[in-house]
Amino acid sequence: MLVVYYSSATENTRRFVDKLGFPSARIPIRRTDGELIVDEPYVLVCPTYGGGASISHQNTRPVPPQVIKFLNNAHNRSLIRAVISGGNTNFGTDFGKAGEVISAKCHVPYVYRYELLGTEEDVRIVREGLLANADKLGLIKQP
Numbered sequence: 001m002l003v004v005y006y007s008s009a010t011e012n013t014r015r016f017v018d019k020l021g022f023p024s025a026r027i028p029i030r031r032t033d034g035e036l037i038v039d040e041p042y043v044l045v046c047p048t049y050g051g052g053a054s055i056s057h058q059n060t061r062p063v064p065p066q067v068i069k070f071l072n073n074a075h076n077r078s079l080i081r082a083v084i085s086g087g088n089t090n091f092g093t094d095f096g097k098a099g100e101v102i103s104a105k106c107h108v109p110y111v112y113r114y115e116l117l118g119t120e121e122d123v124r125i126v127r128e129g130l131l132a133n134a135d136k137l138g139l140i141k142q143p
């Protein structure tokens, strides 16, 4: 079970992913840190950075550019099986919007959204949900 994630300098997503306890790979923040290429099916955990676009119309890009770059690689994109998004309920209808965009573009289920670094309850639900549905989601690495 591989978790691929992006997390900015505030590291909320990293802390959530660490608590899940599955093998993980981080999408680099800086271009100079190179490119992440994955070789097995994964669930993507992505924070939302649209700035409440539905209300402000200021930023219509809820998915961080680093994540767009990662998914623009056709090989990486072919291995995504599900998406989970982080966000902040202050953003109302745009809470966790990045997951909706990625789900629609990559044709994978949006399985969970959580706030900031997630609660213990979020961690339990996601852990148990991924383990119980790994086969159905196609998250098992083929030999």
Ligand SMILES: Cc1cc2nc3c(=O)[nH]c(=O)nc-3n(C[C@H](O)[C@H](O)[C@H](O)COP(=O)(O)O)c2cc1C
Pocket (backbone or CB within 6 Å): 006, 007, 008, 009, 010, 011, 012, 013, 014, 047, 048, 049, 050, 051, 052, 053, 062, 086, 087, 088, 089, 091, 094, 095, 096, 097, 115, 116, 117
């Ligand atoms: C500039 C900015 C814009 C954001 N826009 C949204 C948003 O549109 N919807 C949402 O749910 N959360 C939004 N957030 C909240 C982040 O998704 C949240 O803080 C997340 O935990 C950040 O994860 P990270 O620390 O791993 O980067 C925004 C945060 C910032 C700083």
